[in-house]
Amino acid sequence: MSEQKKSSEPSGHVHGPDCKHDHDHGGHAHGHGEPHVHGPGCNHGPALAAVKPAGKFAFKELKLVGPAKAEKHVHGPDCKHDHDHGGHAHGHEEKHVHGPDCNHDHGHDQHEHGPGCDHDHGHGDGHHHHPKPKRIRPPGHRPAEGGGVALQLDLEGALPGETDDAGRFQKLELALEAHRGVTDVHLRRDSGHAEVCIHYKPEVVSASDLITAAQRTGAEVAERYKHQTWFVRGMTSADSATAIEHGLGKLKGVLSASVAYASERLVVEYDSEEVTLKDVEAKAKALGYALEVPTSGHACSHHAHGGGLAPLLEMPLVGVAGVLLVAGWLLERFTKVPALVPTLVWALSMASGGFFAIRGSVKSLLQLRIDIETMMVVAALGAAVLGAWFEGAFLLFLFAAGHALEHRAMDRARRSIESLGALRPDVARVRRGGDVVEVPVGDVQRGERIVVRPGDRVALDGIIREGKSSLEQAAITGESIPVAKKPGDEVFSGTINCEGMLEVEVTRLSSESVLARVVDMVAEAEAQKGPNQRFAQRLERTVAPLVMIGAVVFPVVLVLLGTPVKEAILRAVALLVAASPCALAISTPSAVLSAVAAAARGGVLVKGGIYLELLSKVNAIAFDKTGTLTVGKPKLLTAAPAQGVSREELLGTSAAVEALSAHPLAKAVVDAAAEGGIQAPAGSDLEAIHGKGIRGKVAGAVVDVGSLGLFEGEAVPAEISAEVQKLEEAGQTTMVVRKAGRYLGVLGVADTLRSGARNVIQTLKESGIQSTVMLSGDNARVAKSIAAQVGLDEARAPLMPADKVTAVREMGRKGSVAMVGDGVNDAPALAAAAVGVAMGGAGSDAALETADVVLMSDDLSRLPFALGLAREATRVMQQNLVISLGISAILIIAAVFGLTQISHAVVLHEGSTLLVVANGLRLLTIRPQAMKPAPAPAVGVQPVAG
Numbered sequence: 001m002s003e004q005k006k007s008s009e010p011s012g013h014v015h016g017p018d019c020k021h022d023h024d025h026g027g028h029a030h031g032h033g034e035p036h037v038h039g040p041g042c043n044h045g046p047a048l049a050a051v052k053p054a055g056k057f058a059f060k061e062l063k064l065v066g067p068a069k070a071e072k073h074v075h076g077p078d079c080k081h082d083h084d085h086g087g088h089a090h091g092h093e094e095k096h097v098h099g100p101d102c103n104h105d106h107g108h109d110q111h112e113h114g115p116g117c118d119h120d121h122g123h124g125d126g127h128h129h130h131p132k133p134k135r136i137r138p139p140g141h142r143p144a145e146g147g148g149v150a151l152q153l154d155l156e157g158a159l160p161g162e163t164d165d166a167g168r169f170q171k172l173e174l175a176l177e178a179h180r181g182v183t184d185v186h187l188r189r190d191s192g193h194a195e196v197c198i199h200y201k202p203e204v205v206s207a208s209d210l211i212t213a214a215q216r217t218g219a220e221v222a223e224r225y226k227h228q229t230w231f232v233r234g235m236t237s238a239d240s241a242t243a244i245e246h247g248l249g250k251l252k253g254v255l256s257a258s259v260a261y262a263s264e265r266l267v268v269e270y271d272s273e274e275v276t277l278k279d280v281e282a283k284a285k286a287l288g289y290a291l292e293v294p295t296s297g298h299a300c301s302h303h304a305h306g307g308g309l310a311p312l313l314e315m316p317l318v319g320v321a322g323v324l325l326v327a328g329w330l331l332e333r334f335t336k337v338p339a340l341v342p343t344l345v346w347a348l349s350m351a352s353g354g355f356f357a358i359r360g361s362v363k364s365l366l367q368l369r370i371d372i373e374t375m376m377v378v379a380a381l382g383a384a385v386l387g388a389w390f391e392g393a394f395l396l397f398l399f400a401a402g403h404a405l406e407h408r409a410m411d412r413a414r415r416s417i418e419s420l421g422a423l424r425p426d427v428a429r430v431r432r433g434g435d436v437v438e439v440p441v442g443d444v445q446r447g448e449r450i451v452v453r454p455g456d457r458v459a460l461d462g463i464i465r466e467g468k469s470s471l472e473q474a475a476i477t478g479e480s481i482p483v484a485k486k487p488g489d490e491v492f493s494g495t496i497n498c499e500g501m502l503e504v505e506v507t508r509l510s511s512e513s514v515l516a517r518v519v520d521m522v523a524e525a526e527a528q529k530g531p532n533q534r535f536a537q538r539l540e541r542t543v544a545p546l547v548m549i550g551a552v553v554f555p556v557v558l559v560l561l562g563t564p565v566k567e568a569i570l571r572a573v574a575l576l577v578a579a580s581p582c583a584l585a586i587s588t589p590s591a592v593l594s595a596v597a598a599a600a601r602g603g604v605l606v607k608g609g610i611y612l613e614l615l616s617k618v619n620a621i622a623f624d625k626t627g628t629l630t631v632g633k634p635k636l637l638t639a640a641p642a643q644g645v646s647r648e649e650l651l652g653t654s655a656a657v658e659a660l661s662a663h664p665l666a667k668a669v670v671d672a673a674a675e676g677g678i679q680a681p682a683g684s685d686l687e688a689i690h691g692k693g694i695r696g697k698v699a700g701a702v703v704d705v706g707s708l709g710l711f712e713g714e715a716v717p718a719e720i721s722a723e724v725q726k727l728e729e730a731g732q733t734t735m736v737v738r739k740a741g742r743y744l745g746v747l748g749v750a751d752t753l754r755s756g757a758r759n760v761i762q763t764l765k766e767s768g769i770q771s772t773v774m775l776s777g778d779n780a781r782v783a784k785s786i787a788a789q790v791g792l793d794e795a796r797a798p799l800m801p802a803d804k805v806t807a808v809r810e811m812g813r814k815g816s817v818a819m820v821g822d823g824v825n826d827a828p829a830l831a832a833a834a835v836g837v838a839m840g841g842a843g844s845d846a847a848l849e850t851a852d853v854v855l856m857s858d859d860l861s862r863l864p865f866a867l868g869l870a871r872e873a874t875r876v877m878q879q880n881l882v883i884s885l886g887i888s889a890i891l892i893i894a895a896v897f898g899l900t901q902i903s904h905a906v907v908l909h910e911g912s913t914l915l916v917v918a919n920g921l922r923l924l925t926i927r928p929q930a931m932k933p934a935p936a937p938a939v940g941v942q943p944v945a946g
Helices: 168-177 207-224 238-249 277-287 314-334 340-353 355-366 372-385 389-422 514-523 531-560 565-579 582-601 609-616 625-629 647-658 664-675 718-729 757-766 780-790 801-812 827-832 845-850 862-896 902-925
Strands: 150-154 182-188 195-200 225-233 254-260 265-271 290-292 427-432 435-440 449-452 462-466 469-472 483-485 502-506 604-606 620-624 635-641 683-689 693-698 701-706 733-739 742-750 771-775 794-796 817-821 835-839 853-855
Touching: 150 207, 168 182, 168 195, 168 207, 168 225, 168 254, 195 207, 207 225, 225 238, 225 277, 238 254, 238 265, 238 277, 238 355, 265 277, 277 290, 314 340, 314 355, 314 389, 340 355, 340 372, 340 389, 355 372, 355 389, 372 389, 372 531, 372 565, 389 902, 531 565, 565 862, 565 902, 582 604, 582 609, 582 862, 582 902, 604 609, 604 862, 609 835, 609 862, 620 625, 620 801, 625 771, 625 780, 625 817, 635 647, 635 664, 635 718, 647 664, 647 683, 647 693, 647 701, 647 733, 647 742, 664 733, 664 742, 718 733, 718 742, 718 780, 757 771, 757 780, 757 862, 771 780, 771 801, 780 794, 801 817, 801 827, 817 827, 827 835, 853 862, 862 902
Parallel strands: 620 771, 620 817, 771 794, 817 835, 835 853
Antiparallel strands: 150 195, 182 195, 225 265, 225 290, 254 265, 427 435, 427 449, 449 502, 462 502, 469 483, 604 853, 635 742, 683 693, 693 701, 701 733, 733 742
16 A cells, blocks of 8 residues: 655544544554544545545545444454454454554454445444445556656546546646656556556655655545536437537536447536536537436436437338338339439438438537538438439438447347346335335335335345245346345345245345446446447547548549549549448447346446456456355364363363354354354453464463464474364364463364356366466465365465465466455455456445456356356457458448449448447347356365366
8 A cells, every 4th residue: 555644733633432534544543542643644534524634535445334333342444354364363352453454354243334444244233335435456666668667546546437538637647747756647557457657756756755646636636627427318329429529528617528329328527616517418408419317227318218329200210211212213213204203202312311310410510520420411412413312312211221220229238238227126115113105215215124025026125134035136146046035134126035025124225226236337337448449439530530531532533533523423422431430430339238238137247348358368367265266154174172172172162262253263163162062151351363363261261262373482282283284284274272371172164165166167277268376365275275176276375465466466467367356355456457356246335346347146157157258249349340440441442443333332331330230239149158066065075176
């Protein structure tokens, strides 16, 4: 993490037990109850606006925010607990005070959750979930691209919500470049994510001072320069998007306007001191488009009237244009009417087929722009002026028909996303007093209880308080097999109650539900453009004006070379049609939208086209152990008492101390004692020894439980050491138990491998993944045993969270690496990888926010599906680029040499547009392949395979 400058500037604010401020203690650590001095490193939340220096922004990791709970344990500011180490350090009593470098992961029964809490929260009573901030990657210090010293800061940390180098980023760039010692600032993406790269002179300014300055400047820019997202209604083509961007871009105070045509989304970055949102909406209305603030959980506008991108009149006008086109041809061919009659019929056909294109081209010309619609209208009018009325009408008819079919096709992809949100009921049956009343889901508050009858869909996310049943969760996880649920288990909006009556306490509002957030993220995925998308967009915007210039110059050259004027102009019109980049404009959005929709229906959330492309390039995958390759619910497998000690004494003594902790390993010991009918005595005075174990008292005697590292420097009996080695070689995590200086024995605990984990790893290797590595905080023997059982190439252990980041970066030097974890304790490693993949997103807010790709269920078999879909989507994007550019190139050559007529060029041109759309839509048909589940051996019991 970044260094912070300290200050002795007093504030007079003292933190007490009820203080709930958001501390980013980059340079200070304190417990609750001691005086606090505010300085540049202090980063309180909004509640301290009056005492916090203006413009401070923290580059910090994901914080999980929850309500406070009374407890005796005092955590320091950056408490990040992690128990996945050889032994375990846990416990929540007063004697252990966590400081800024604490990296534990423990249960939360007695833990006060505050804004700085970085834990994976269970879903016990009264714990409500709120949207979490996005993960912030730590600063990096890679060399500048051209040599020299450079500092890289995560773009999301510098400017929340920023995705490109336009608009707000330019303001940040100018402000940072004015800083002493800074030589250049630009956006950098070579690490797989967007970073602010700052080139500087270390002899003039230090990295810590520069980070502080960047934080302050970023906060100032973010405070003044805002961004807003809207639905856009009234777009008739991809050119409409360009018209909106151009028109709004000229409005004073608007920094940038970006339209994602396929998803109908507009994102505007603006100066809040110069322009208001109403000004933007008024300008859009003047351009002929209506803006609508999106509703959470909806991929489509509420006012799309069933047409979405396709206006209601589009298909009828295309039909009329086609009828008139044929009628004019029949009149000219088979009747003796005056030539003016079919000409008038074709003119009407042009007006009908070209209605939206003409309207769009007028808007473009008023903005002094040239786009695809303008090119098509000019080509049609040019043909008509030369007497080729049929060709002109045919051109606009096919152009309109192509756009109409394109709109329908794109709507199919968008509606497939919207259909996810449609699974959520509109009303909930809420228990109020002694009655059950139907209430709109938007009016139900957290803490209220809803009744879910058998066969009903769950209306809101919550926790079962009464009843047992099985729920089909395909809407969230993609898994159609019902899952058994009991009181205390979490349920999700949109899932189906298959059996008994349930009473559920609501923990998330309708707009905050997992289903709503998935729909929002999928719908917004198009805005996260990958290299292929950015290339197509740049090329399309460059080609249109060049083609218009070429269409003017080309006939002049032909006439000078002796070609008749009419023929020269007709060839120029054919060139105009041939070179129009219609297919190019839609080639990548169609593939991206279809791919993310198919992924969502298969239980995988992909947050943007860029992550599809990055995932397709992955050739190495790093896996976390606990909760990823294993189920994450350890069981006591071995209780080996020392000579002269009974099993009951060993388990009873250890359970007495472990009962004071909520750590999974502690729970395994306590559960084993209870199952064996062993009554554990009362324990007290729990103290955690970080990374090694715990210490407490039983009947006044000190009891130590932990790894051998807890007893380092002491004479451990040989039989104890031998038993530890034996159990660890069998893949078990060991805990040595000592009471009042007397060694009672060794406990062996092991997790359970996920069903089919070995098959998944094998499938990944067969698909071309060259390296599979496990990164674990457990001891090396246990890690290697598990790695061997699932067929991984390598196991690295024991690793602290920072060590996992280093390992991921090291792997990244050899190729593109993906990190698969639970999205909480692995957040830094997920951020360091080219693609972060989180497991179990349906039950984890952190996983939804921290990863680039989320497997919504705990089904590891979705990983090969996601990888295969990403590769196929990238191939489709590349195919579409080749198709659109290739056909245009052939038509251009044919038009230049007079080898094609206008009608031929029109058919091939519009045909290529429909072809790339259809090619993209076929991604919607991809489904996860069923994998045969492998037996789930308990680690250390089953023999090592492979």
